[in-house]
Amino acid sequence: MTKLNSKIPEGHISEKWTHYRSNQNLVNPANKRKLDIIVVGTGLAGASAAASLGELGFNVKVFCIQDSPRRAHSIAAQGGINAAKNYPNDGDSIFRLFYDTVKGGDYRAREANVYRLAEVSNSIIDQCVAQGVPFAREYGGLLDNRSFGGALVSRTFYARGQTGQQLLLGAYGALSKEVAHGSVEMYTREEMQELVIIDGRARGIITRDNVTGELKRYFGHAVVLASGGYGNVFFLSTNAMNSNGSAAFRCYKQGALFGNPCFTQIHPTCIPVHGDYQSKLTLMSESLRNDGRIWVPKKKEDAQKIQKGELKPTEIDEEDRDYYLERRYPAFGNLVPRDVASRAAKERCDAGFGVGPTGLAVYLDFEDAIKRLGRDVIEARYGNLFQMYEKIVDENPYETPMMIYPAVHYTMGGLWVDYELQTTITGLFSAGEANFSDHGANRLGASALMQGLSDGYFVLPYTMQNYLADQIKVPRISTDENAFEEAEKRARERLEKLMAVKGSQSTDDFHKKLGLIMWENVGMDRNKEDLTKAIEQIRNLREEFWKDVKIPGEIDGLNPELEKAARLADYLELGELMAHDALQREESCGGHFREEHQTDEGEALRDDKKFSFVSCWEYKGEGEKPEMHKEDLNFEFVEVKQRSYK
Amino acid sequence: MNFTLKIWRQKDAKSKGKFEKYSISDISPDCSFLEMLDILNEQLVARGEEPVAFDHDCREGICGTCSLYINGRPHGPDDAITTCQVHMRRFKDGDTIVIEPWRAKPFSVIKDLIVNRNAFDKIIQAGGFISVDTGGIPDANAIPIRKEKADQSMDAASCIGCGACVAACKNASAMLFVAAKVSQFALLPQGRIEAKERVQKMVAKMDELGFGNCTNTYACEAECPKEISVEHIARMNREFFGAKVGGRKNIKK
């Protein structure tokens, strides 16, 4: 590959990171304050990076679209964060965490990055405890661990059902400390519109102040993009309403390659869709699968009666229930990884065994667990989740089984980055869900928090110095420069163009249509025909959008409809890119399931000979098919096997 | 279900604002409150009117973005949940629902129902953290912490910073918000090190920003979506007293 140099350091996998750090370039403390860094996003990755870089002495400007940096969607993670501490003495190690993550990602992640992730995972826990994150503890006062998402060891640290919130508040605290200290400047309700590139290097961004509508210019010697994932391309997902892929996508349009765009994680335990007015899907923590049993009726006629409301699940006898996960995967049972559990649920519903009014739901039943452990224990473990479920669905999960269905949750794909987390645009770094790096084709539970914080606290503060070491010679560039002017013009023209359409359909109308195309064709199972059709449909929809979208209000001022439309405009291109990627990947792996490529038993069938690579897409201009580059994946330290959870 | 909505409309921070009346019909009882507003907004867009601006993000009750003062109660008629988790089945068919923004001097209206809550960030920046830099940290299990204390700290830490306490308080006081953070750290050995400075700095900032004083009405506790107890306010009062009386430094700003 001519274009892609992943810059993996030499040496044994366990020494690569140490080796890198020992030999990298550093910036003299006196020079750090002469260097400006822009961070986009204040989730776990962005906030921790901004805080850590500020502590080192760099001048950091950090941006978020929310009213406060504390609101980033990292807060929604319930379950926990993994680390290879091996506190429970159950055989965990850095290598095992690394191995599990590579295997869980169906061998489509870069070994060196994943190993580093496992290596720094322990420091994350130390760091968070020092920040005052109130992790759950044992009676002896030491930290508690639980098992999560099918791991064979207990390595997940948690803070009640609020792990993401608490970790983010830790990072937010660190960020606030640096704001008070003066090393970090915080900009809220500002949305990145464009990346500014000068002489081939990322040198700044253009933002829109979403309150006044004003476009603003900011210079930085380097830019970090930590703007999260793009799951909202599906309209309905577990992402927050304002989560979007636009910042990353605009960088892609400026030349950053996009890695594995089609790798999407569908989470198996979400509350099913209940109406066409629905705005988002609510995730029920994966931890529920530790005690709940998943089933559908064995007989189709029972399922049909349930769908019509003529039969209650509690009226179905034990022998008429199909505990399909336990049947198909006796070793892991209800605890198989997310991609496997999701697909199995869809398979049953597509075959006509689904429950609920729409037939698109399966039961998650706690009857046995309540019998075995007592209601009190279940309440202590999942009380808040049961309560949340009851609020939304108006059914009591202690008495009748919960209904769940898979929903879009996380995007493994993202901006392609090398070992240093630098994109193909020099000086543009990407961290957290926004980059593609560590999860391959499927992310394991409790690993997203780990990756975000690892990138922000322990990777970027090193690797960025390696880049910035020779940048001290570059004086701050005036934002009156031509490149800023042009970038701002691009941003303004796009917004003006949107406002000028003055069509008849709302942004949400289009978004729902796109979501449906994506879910039907680029969702949980994909095939050549559907994908080809989807590309065509998305193109048509995009054309229609630019002719007929209706955005009320004004361009200069707070205008949520304009914000949404601008993000949707990017999704309408990103959706197509995802379909292209899914189409070229003629294999099934992790969250990417091609119907043409499955075993006789309906399991994902990888093709390691042809597809052991990261697909990296290059933007080729409007309406042009993007060009794919490959980063070959070489597995030196793990043996590549067929994933089996049977 | 059908509803009459009276919604505060205000073009921007400088404009004067007034209540507007809207009728909305055929709402499913399973629809969430914010989805009901989405439907209203879709109708407004179709009519060429500007939709109602309101803050919202995660829609699962954890980000703290959504606000809304509904029929005299922050986050609407249910206890212990945020606005985004309220469902229309909690209302009666034909109800009139009055929707107002949070009202407090430090929370100025930006547009319609959106207010500026940066004051909370400023309070945290005044000292709502533990001053440790990244790296060089001892092992996480080096300091055992009594489970009871850790749990209490977690209770306090569960604050989502939504501002319902301020909105509910007749004095627009931010005591519960500040106390939750002070208390979270005061209960942990890591946090004790700076406890005396932290409480003084955060209280001084809270006062400076123009929040009201606590008169122990406990409306904050009643309306907090995370049910944070006023016990934490008492703890802060204690901490503050200790810091003023026992601390060597008297911090006013």
Next chain:
Amino acid sequence: MAKSGIYQSSLTKKYVIALAGLFLISFLFVHLGINLTVLIPESQDTEAKEIFNKAARFMMLNPVIKVFEIVLFAGFIIHIIYGLILQIHNWMSRPKRYKVEGWSHTSPFSKFMIHTGMIIFIFLIIHLVDFYFKAKFFEGAESVWYDGEEYHDLGALIIQKFQNLGFVIFYIASFLFLGFHLHHAFQSAFQSLGLNHPKYFPFLKALSLITSIIIPVGFTIIPVFIYFQIV
């Protein structure tokens, strides 16, 4: 004092108001104790009102009590001024009010402390003019003789006052509001001082309730008994 009060931390103001309040409550109990003696009927050793008149004199002339009197007045003034400062600041903290005012599940009395406080303040002024200053200078009081010593018959003054139904009603109403005030005030003072413990706070709340009943009931049975000539 008012000026420095404005610049003090909101929490410091709370301590001051709580401490002054608790001190005033303790005074109320003393005052009630003395007042009740007016109801002690004639017995073998004492005449009616004798104990009361003696106690009144003690309270008027004892030098230690005189010092405490100054402290007491200071307590009142501080409690009132700080209460006003807090309240004005609180009103300023919400310049734009709600259309639908909040009715969260809270103690209703806690929302009207300034109002009940104002009523009590008005009562206090009238009370001072009517009783205290008169008593202070023994105005309008007849002389009585106990064991050969001259006393002022303040008890008779009280009995005379409470012959007027309007005054009795006003007196009782004022104490009703004092009860409302105390219902919130007592436990609230402990919360302000940081003395809220899940184990003991319910006890304090109960004590608060009892105080808010005993004080007004104690004070109001006097005019009721006198008016209806029960004693």
